[in-house]
Amino acid sequence: METLDSVDPASLEIKTRSIEQILLPLVKQISTLVSHRERQLCSDRSLLAVARVGQAVNLAVERFVTVGETIADDNPEIKQTMYEACKEARVAGGTIEKLCECAVDDSLADRSSVVRAARCLLGSVTRVLLLADIVVVKQLLLAKDKVARSLGRLESVSNFTEFVKAFSQFGAEMVELAHLTGDRQNDLKDERRRAQMAAARQVLERSTMMLLTSSKACLRHPECLSTKENRDTVFCQMRRAMDLIHYVVKDGVLDCSESQSYASSQSPQQDWDSSTVCSALKQFERLVETTRITLLVPECRDSLTSALDTVVERTQDFTDSAYTSHEHRENILLLCDRAKLELNTLLRIVNSMQTFDKDACSPNSEMEQAVLSVLRGTRDLRQQLATTTMEQAGDLSQITKGGQELVSTIRNLALNSELDRLQENCDRFHEYIEHILEVCKLLRHIALSESLQVSAKFTEINLRIYGPQVVTAAYTLARYPSSKIAKENLEVFADMWQWLMSDVTTVAKDVLELIQSRPEKQVYMSLPRPGKHGTTSKPLKPVRLDSEEQAKIAKAGLEMKLITSEMDAETEKWQESGSALEENNDIVKRAKNMSSMAFSMYQFTRGEGALKTTQDLFTQAEYFAEEANRLYKVVRQFSYQVPGGSQKKELLENLDRIPTYVQQLQFTVKNPTVGKAATFSKVDNVIQETKNLMNVISKVVTTCFECATKYNLDFRGLSAHGSGSGYRGGENAGDGDGTGVGADGIKSGSAPGSDPSV
Structure with missing residues (x-):
């Protein structure tokens, strides 16, 4: 009999998690329903429960297809197909409800009817979701095309x-x-x-x-x-x-x-x-493993030989590199020859087996040893390739440092128009580029x-x-x-x-x-890296966030990045407006400090920057809150100069929101956490609270600039009265206390008043 177990969501060509997450609960619910229909229902209560499930399924389907039809009305290119899929889903949902209400006998026909209706429902719902996804893709591609047209205008x-x-x-x-x-x-x-x-x-x-x-x-x-x-x-x-x-x-x-x-x-x-040696080796090893089952029919032998040729061909990026040592080059060539020799031995043994016993259907000990020898050879080759790469990557620090020094030299020579020396250093710079490109190729x-x-x-x-x-x-x-x-x-x-x-x-x-x-899966961003997580003194094991957690944090980080960009634009206005607004302007200094700190927190959501662990993120957030407090005090002094009116009212309304947001962020940072779930929740809350505080700060800075320009106000003498910032932002550093945070993240020391357990 046909069963729902054969319906695999992965076989429906679903490319996105959102569609899968909508479908999986439906699969589970219908599976539960079918399992009830496959066993005797022994009480009226059981029958009533099944009837209620049928009603719930039909109601959910009705709501679902209503949304689908709305999407169809707005998108003529999928309208007809969407309506047909919605109609199928509606009919299947109604059929399931009727079968659940009227079927009392545990008959084969009833079970088959429920399964057929369930399969039809799952298929039609999947079609609706995939059609809706087409609309999402269309919106994205339209946005991409708009940017492409804008690029064309910029170019012309x-x-x-x-x-x-x-x-x-x-x-x-x-x-x-x-x-x-x-x-x-x-x-x-x-x-x-x-x-x-x-x-x-x-x-x-x-x-x-x-x-x-x-x-x-x-x-x-x-x-x-x-x-x-x-x-x-x-x-x-x-x-x-x-x-x-x-x-x-x-x-x-x-x-x-x-x-x-x-x-x-x-x-x-x-x-x-582009493919890699690693993927070619995996494919070759899979084929070698299957010889235990296939005993190398002619097609398999050809595939094995071809797969090994691919491996050898891709090792040429290692052997042809000018930066690979002679010893490593020789080892790689020898190991490739060894792999060919071991494969030929395996082929010979199988041919011998089939010559003496045409009915042979399982490997003997000699063949098993030959298979293991081939796999040991590929393992050694893989290790040698890794060793070669590690040797070249070990020089990266020196190479990148030298490249950076060359960039500085090139800048100075260009400023002085020393063309001969510039040409000489540019040639050296190209050599650095070629060397780093070789390392990247091997790493891949x-x-x-x-x-x-x-x-x-x-x-x-x-x-x-x-x-x-x-x-x-x-x-x-x-x-x-x-x-x-x-x-x-x-x-x-x-x-x-x-x-x-x-x-x-x-x-x-x-x-x-x-x-x-060699962990099983790649870990997420900075969170699993070694370090202290939460508020415990004991280092936790690496944790991995699931896709929903990643998406939530990354989206909040992007929103904060956009607010940071707005803040930078405002501070640039102050600098462009003349020295009267820029000189001794503590508002600009502290706003730029906060923008830099927020940017480093945004980098954390992308797995970049100097904030490597959740502890780094929390410490940065603590500095951020303290800097917001100091900015609040400076702007409060400035507000006394602003004449009464709508702008002053707007300034004070936004300014009065800062202490609340600061307190919320500080409370979140100091909230104790233990374990992965609590750590994720705290990270998410810290990012959200920082984003909220950054948003109101941006509005305050904008209003300050408008008031200063309109009323020609003086900023001299405004300051946070000696409160150390605990932050170092290059030229815009506050009057700190010797410990601090760099523009990209945490340095040694702790924030004033911080809780070291956090």
Whole structure:
């Protein structure tokens, strides 16, 4: 008899967690219902319970299809199909309710009817959900297309006025795309697709500032080819990122127009989904394992030989590298030869078995030993590849440091227009890039998780594309050493180099740690890393958050990042308005400190930055609350100068909300926690409370600026009266007490008044 157990949600081509999470409870409920129908119901109470379940299922289906039909009305392209799926679901729900109400006999026909109705309901509900998902994908792709059109307008503008207008629209559309792609990233089930979406979003986020400065430089110096190269590279890379978004959302289907973004003969699939030695070894080992069952029929033998050839071919990235030592190169070649020899031995033994006994159906001890010898050979090869990579990655710290020093040298030479020395140092810089690219390539090959493979691959791609642009920007500055825009452009590309070096270091650390520990799954962000979690003094074991927890924290972090950007924009207004507002302006200093701290907390939600553990996050939040208190005192003094009126009323209303939010954040930080669930809850609450406080601070700073401009108010003498900030933010540091937090995270020492147990 047909049973519901054969219905596997994974077989329905569901790509997102949200659809799966809606379907699984339905599967469970119907499974329970069918199990009741498959056993004798011995009481009126049992029959009544089943009837109620049938009614509940039908009512839930009715509500569900009503939403589906509403979606259909708003989207003509799926309207007919959606209505048909909703109709099927409605009929199946009604059938289940009737069967549950009227069927008393435990007959085979009744059971079959319930199962058929249940299968029909599950299938139709799945169709409705997948059609609704098409609408979500359509919205995301429309947002992507809007950004693409804005990029086209930005590329074609010929003056600053048009550029400012186009860039403003582009920024708003980028925010919308960031929200939609972030939601989609968290919803995707496939690890590789999630990592690819994260890589595309990171490129768009980081490239925006380079797009701004390179476009300004190109408009200011239109006759300079290097400015055009900078700008065109950024445009190309951002379009590639949007092509990747399309590729991920459509699950491997390329945008028909995206071929224009690729000048090379290599297809984007090869760039994005390139295979590794690790995956080739796994495939070969799986085939070797199956020989115990198949006894190597001719097709299997061909597959084995081909799989080993693929492994050997991919090891060439190791043996061809100029940075692989002679000893390691020789070891890899010897181990590849050994693998071929062991495989040939296995093939010979199986041929011998089948020659003497054509009916042989199970491996003998000799064949089993041959299988184990092949697997030992691949294990040793894998270990040798890891050792080779670790040797090269061990030099990363020195290489990245040298590269950073070269960037500083290149900047100074460009400012002084020393072209000969600039050329010499730029050649050395290209050598550093090539060396780091080789390390990235090897890291990708040995990475044990798909997300790390993707991270290593896109770190390599971004470095290959953006690394040389530091040199290009330097030549622009060398040609126009007095150009403020050319200098700003070089600074932004130098910042990108620092980001890339941080990415390389992080990927190397994560790949090597995973190889050494070999856990079953990749852990989430910063939370599982060694350190103190919660308020206990005993270090906890690593914890892993599930997908819903990740999505919730990441979304809140993004919202806080947007508020931080608004705060930065406000403080920049103060600086641009003249020295009268900027000089001795404690409001600006403390607002920038808070913005920097909030940004480091946002980085934590992405698994980046200097905040490595939950304890780091909580300590940073404590500093943040204290800095908000000091800002409150300064703004309170400032408010006494503001004349009465609507603006002063608005300022005081928002200002009076700060102490409440500060207290809520401090209470949350000091709230004791033990265990994974409590730690997640506390992290989520801290992020949310920080976001709320940041939001009201942003409004207060905005109103202060408006009042200061309107009434020409004086800021001299305003301060928090000697209260140490406990924070270090570079030029904008407060009058601290010797301990502090850097712009990117925690340093040694504890916050004044902090509870060390937190």
